[in-house]
Amino acid sequence: MGFDEGKIVFDNGTGVYFTGQTISGKLIFDEESELTFRGIYVIFKGYCKVHWRTANTMILNGRQITTHYVNHNSYEEYFNEKFYLVGSENGEEMIKPGHHEYSFEFLIPPDCPSSLEGTAGHIRYELTAVVERGLKTDPEKMALVQIIAPLDLNTEPDVNKSVELTLEKVFHSWFVRSGSVEAVVKLPRAGYCPGQSIPIEVSCTNIGSVPIEAIALKLVKEITFHASGTKTEKETLTELKLEEVPANTTRSFTVELVVPATDSLNVKNCRYIDIDHQVQVTLKPHGFHRATSKSHKILIGTIPLLRPLAAASKNKMAQQTVPDVNHASFI
Template sequence: MGILCEILFDKNPKRIFYTGQSLHGSIRITLKNDKYVRGIFVKINGAAITICKADNFGEDCLNDRLEIIGDTRLAAGTHEFPFQFKIPTQLPSSYEGEYGFIRYMVTVSVDIPKIPRKEFEKRIIILRLTDLKDTELQRQVAVTGRFNPYFVCSCLPWFPLKIDAYIDHTAYAPGSNIELEINVTNRSFCKIHGFEAQLIKEVTYVPVLQSIEILKEVKLRGCLQNHKYTVCFGCFIEVPPTSATNLISKVIKIRHFIRITALMRKKCRPVIEVPVTIVTASENQR
């Protein structure tokens, strides 16, 4: 065909872009001979796809297209054309998982008469940028659990064990610390030997697949049985590098939470879960 095409992001060699910002690039086309071109188009698209044994499920996240040039004749040699897209704010971040992925692609299409349309692709990474100074994300999160450690299933309205858990904010970026506080009122006759606090990433792939990963685990002290007073203790959990929470996609959903387990008798391990939002924040907020 005698056409070479490069998709360039000179100011962004890692090809990482953020929602709400502009994507700048250029197309460099090299022709061996003069060519009549019906059009050169560039499009940006994204899709979330789950890979199952029986079938694949997917959804389009992004689909935008620009015409770079229309009917024209290009001389032999190298031609460069800039392009720009505005990235929407409500997009899920790029993700590569065990049973699926969320991917974004920039594609250049060259339409020449009597020749099959030629397409050139380059994958990019889009991350959803979140402002941690948002007042909604600054709110404290509190979860309370009431338990009867004597019965696995009981209809008795008596719950002598109460566990309250708090985290100081709703959202965190990787590298930051989650301040966890636990208040325990144990009026039961069962000793709590200790607590486990696990930061967990749960990924759900439509229709039924799921993966769970423990990102961090902290051991905490317990408390005696038949204790009349509330015992308070806490810890810091550092957020490691991980995928951002994603509840936007209908196909791949990523949620994070802290699972707090009271270590008591063998068959009694009360559990509460504190939801956490992990985000991609700008560098000055990390």
Template sequence: MSLEIVLDNYNGVCYPGQTIAGRIECVLNKEKNLRAIKIKFKGRAETEWHESESYYDHSSKKHRTRRVRYSAEEVYFEQEYILVQGGENYTLPQGRHVYPFSYILPQQLPSSFEGGYGNIQYTIKGVIDRPWKFDYETKILLNLCSPLDLNYIPGLRDPLATSVDKNICCCWCKSGPITFDISLPLRGYCPGQQVNIGAYVQNMSNVSAENVKFKIYKDTEFISHYPSTHHKHEEHVIAECEDGGIGAHGEKSWTSVLSIPTNANYPNLIPCNIINISYRLKGKVILPCPHTNLDVEFPCVIGTVPLTGVVDTTLGPPNTETSLPSYNLISGIQPPMPYPPGPLIGVPIAPAPPESAPLLPFPSGDSGYLPSNQPPYPSAIGNAAPYPSYPPTQVSNEKPPYSSGGPSPYLSGVSSPYPSSGQSPYPPTTASAPYPSAPGGSFAPALPTGAPYPTDGVFSGSSDATAPPSYEDAKQLKNEKQ
């Protein structure tokens, strides 16, 4: 007996919101009794490590050491579907049996990740449940890549500059200071791009600096929740370069270039709360012993979608005819989808996870990322999200999971269940403001052209019926009544 999971639209990587379609194939060498054939989908993150702690044993009145396990788990989705409903007396005949399935991944998911103290995994498990016997199981891992668009992280286009200095003491004689200045044109980069580092060293001391090094570090933080909150850290160097030294009473100004490697993994773990990844650029002026080095650090971000409108030094100035469109909602231009849709194979679609599933929003506040009430990905033209939303649970005509403003290229004759760019549920960006604008284009509401009361004769006893009575009229009216 054999059990295998075969995916039809998976080429080694998948994305949040994508439909995973495939089939379970089981081959029986003889007739088998079974309760059910199930398919399970699960996405979760976990952290785990052990630490030695000392404690006081009151029974022996001695200090002892014990090994404590720290762990945490975060589940993004967990669904189980029955493909074949059997029973105690249900038998499956000998031969090869195929059961198709499809599943729509949730929208907000962190990338797959493997670390020293934790991981993020997405699995599909097939199970043949047999009465009074061990179950047959098979499992496959999905490599999920969650795109990170640098254009929607504030502050990445701002240049950075800083300066540090220190005084060098040599043989109890104080000499001049060493000044180290570095600058970056921006903070956000993608694999394959170059980081241009402006550097300046002024050495007014009697000690020569041996060299200057620049490194980009990848810092990974693992967080545990049980039995208490603890943190574990990993540090890796992903890029580095080295420049020559600066002699005593000398100075040097230059530009160092660091290339972001393309063969490394840069997962997007923003939706994860127990594993965090950050990057930083560190510059160091190496001084001879016994002097300490001069260090300076900058935070940076590495994503998958580069900043638009920025000249890429690796490729030269961008071509205006072939450059990627910006996300400024230009009328009539539809940006390309970030990944190709997976074709449906004409099988029933497993229902999407309920809205109450524990999907984690993006962090908000001063974290430097999107607020929780904003979409994690760029908006497409017509205010329609470029990533698919959950389709209805019951789909009778197998409509495609992605919308391109018209019928799906994979299912002819079937219209898309999602509104096209001309049927956007949001008002167009060129619509007039809901409040009247004042003369001159300001956003303050304009005053009415005429006052609610006439300006002539209001205080001079005018006979205008619309004007309120003046003080003299009111006094005369009071005297007449008396």
């Protein structure tokens, strides 16, 4: 038993906090013998780190000559605070055998980005407790804190405006025009929250002899890492496929894409990682004809837009109900 078998315990039981909140908890351990040290301190650090590696190979006369590797790195800190729980850098302390608990508190700055784990980078918040003995390697314990940065859609410009996409495609067979297709896709607004549905209206007019086998609708998340270049990872969060639109027909659809309940990361205040969400529409024609796609950016927030409700009756004035943002879903 001892410090090495101890633990960091957060008062809220989860280690998940919002920006602007106070992190509080305890360092707990049991000692079997007397322990002499300078001090015990905790460091709370928030940072972004981006890293990936690329290979440039030189080939001469069909033979590989050499391969040069390039490391792409970026780093920034949001805070780095140190606080002594007992003792000091120049002090000398002694604790007796038994059970020991030391409390700590930190205020999370309100402008931090959300925690994130990506393939080429991450945003992390680490709480480290250290027993300072003046040795080269002082014993320490570390715990990760998950920070959520709320994003109020009501403060973002243009997200309450409707969205419209028009896709057009002309088909040719042996250099002769064989038809065309036009699809109009409409969304009532450009801002949503996890768990909400995105209502989508699709109208597709197919003129000619080429059937449209399917219309695919996707909600796509794109994470871009910046470090002497860029690297992007994409993930399809949800997808729907509409039925065929035969030749010389017009069809209309009304569907919904549900925003996954686990997807809401606000990294606006991070310089080296960007997150974008897009609704992507793809028309897939029959045969050898290429598909055509178009997308529009939407914003995924944590506090939903305020929306008016319909009038309760014809004789009453329409009222607007504001949701309780204190009970909004933060994921």
